[in-house]
């Protein structure tokens with residue numbers, strides 16, 4: 418059955434959720450306080466890069482099921498369900514900053530004139546939905562009923578639309594069967610298995626899932642570090658491990674660590690959450706430490722070879738935190754660039770999509786191009802930090818053609834060693850023997 422829905426926050430999660438819910442037949446209004454974003458969206462332009470998103474957005478704007486506004490009162494008018502999809506960034510102490518979520522709770526309370534179900538998509542610490550319920554109750558201006566449902570989001574940037582239509586599960590945490598059933602029905606057209614549980618368990622499923630995936634990454638990275646020292650090859654080791662169904666082959670790629678807007682902050686928030694109830698989460702603390710060391714690994718390796726990197730011209734290939742996204746939050750490239758700036762190197766950065774966001778973070782401390790050849794021209798060293806298709810498919814003979822000295826530190830194991838060996842290239846990767 419078609420429902421009237423508002424989605425608050427038009428970032429990676431909110432916009433994709435709003436667009437996909439309208440595509441399965443609901444009437445959706447997306448609300449954001451960022452006027453610029455809403456202006457763009459009204460013109461049918463997506464403020465973020467996400468494959469397939471803009472086309473789907475346009476389709477549903479044109480069929481009248483998807484609208485945008487900066488005004489909460491207009492946005493909430495006659496809505497039956499309101500999704501919260503605003504950011505929950507990390508505070509200085511590692512815990513989640515809930516100020517945006519609380520603000521939305523107040524916005525809801527002050528503007529609704531009908532019964533609603535508030536659905537929290539944002540990743541929030543266990544107990545937050547109880548707080549949301551409380552904040553709404555304290556600020557309500559009408560005599561209406563508000564139910565709160567936890568519905569954590571599992572989409573991945575870079576395949577967010579695909580993930581929304583073909584996700585592994587939809588988690589619905591509620592203490593009211595009617596509200597849970599309504600959210601289940603809204604999602605029915607996606608045809609994805611639903612896990613119904615209580616609110617706190619739903620909140621925890623999200624953190625535990627991200628913490629587990631981060632653990633897998635740090636685990637394989639540690640194995641790769643030992644492989645390097647013992648002369649084993651991590652690619653073969655991971656393949657051999659991944660064939661065991663109990664282990665699985667996903668998230669077993671060694672590299673320079675995880676980044677992005679979720680794993681770094683969610684792992685730290687879970688450590689904090691555990692600490693708040695007097696539990697020291699030893700394992701996850703190690704996962705975070707291993708990742709920090711891993712992100713710095715390529716530059717440390719290069720320093721080991723060259724001594725100082727002062728005055729070297731260095732190419733960074735790939736700036737986004739992973740392929741197919743323009744998101745630069747907590748990207749390994751930023752760690753690499755900052756270390757190289759400290760070293761006094763001249764830095765040139767390549768990315769096919771994320772240059773605008775990269776400039777916002779790194780400013781004019783590096784030069785930018787969306788052309789690999791330009792960035793490699795006259796470089797002494799190249800660091801690969803994102804496995805973009807353009808980099809993986811870059812012809813290996815071109816490194817020696819453009820670079821002053823073809824020395825590559827590959828943080829994502831983009832190339833097979835047998836291929837590298839056929840070319841004039843010095844090549845250092847993760848958990849594999851170097852090629853000279």
Ligand code: NAD
Nearest residue numbers: 426427428429430449450451503504505517539540570574
């Ligand atoms: P984002 O930073 O891309 O977008 C958040 C949006 O909310 C911004 O556009 C901001 O202007 C808007 N906003 C803030 N306060 C508002 C208010 N009071 N009213 C209306 N709009 C407001 O965030 P994101 O990456 O989409 O993440 C949102 C949440 O989803 C976070 O909790 C995150 O942890 C979680 N999550 C993110 C991903 C991901 O891959 N990005 C995946 C799963 C879960």
